[in-house]
């Protein structure tokens with residue numbers, strides 16, 4: 001199982017101290033089969049990479065520019081730059097960026113550039129509350145997958161993160177059966193090799209006990225709770241208990 005910590009726009013150099021606990025945990029037997037990945041803000045990727053030297057914790061960025069080339073794009077960072085400072089993963093298509101106007105087409109270009117830079121991609125998809133109410137979840141997910149992954153033949157380095165927008169930061173999670181069926185639907189879109197599908201949206205040490213019972217989920221993309229080492233570790237421990 002994969003446990004991805006998305007720190008969003010939180011954290012500074014002093015946050016590095018909180019990682020000691022996670023590093024110790026990652027080297028203990030308690031980690032079982034858990035694979036930990038941290039996606040801090042870009043300002044902290046190098047420091048995280050140094051800190052995680054000698055342990056099995058992956059590092060990722062939270063977004064990247066679509067161009068694989070360097071260029072005059074003020075305020076942006078491309079996938080090569082992320083790779084160069086120690087990232088192995090990048091989150092692309094997060095709803096917080098889609099909300100800012102990131103289109104499926106742009107997401108497709110970003111994914112291609114990230115794969116070219118040899119980063120693994122955590123590709124976020126999910127419906128809004130109004131789309132859910134209009135029973136459009138499946139058509140929205142199909143469109144996001146179809147355009148987002150257009151002309152990408154080798155999908156082996158792509159993880160899908162299903163994050164219903166209404167579940168992010170709201171404390172609300174989908175009903176277990178609905179979530180199982182949605183993940184099954186997402187996987188049905190892939191013919192040959194099934195991608196790993198993560199769930200994200202208000203995952204915490206309390207609701208993980210139910211979420212872990214949904215047996216087609218391959219891991220979790222965790223926002224708020226991942227900023228606390230204790231909560232993040234608890235989520236992993238409870239998944240295996």
Ligand SMILES: O=C[C@H](O)COP(=O)(O)O
Nearest residue numbers: 006168169201202223224
């Ligand atoms: O990337 C993480 C998700 O947006 C979930 O965030 P959350 O756990 O704070 O709801």
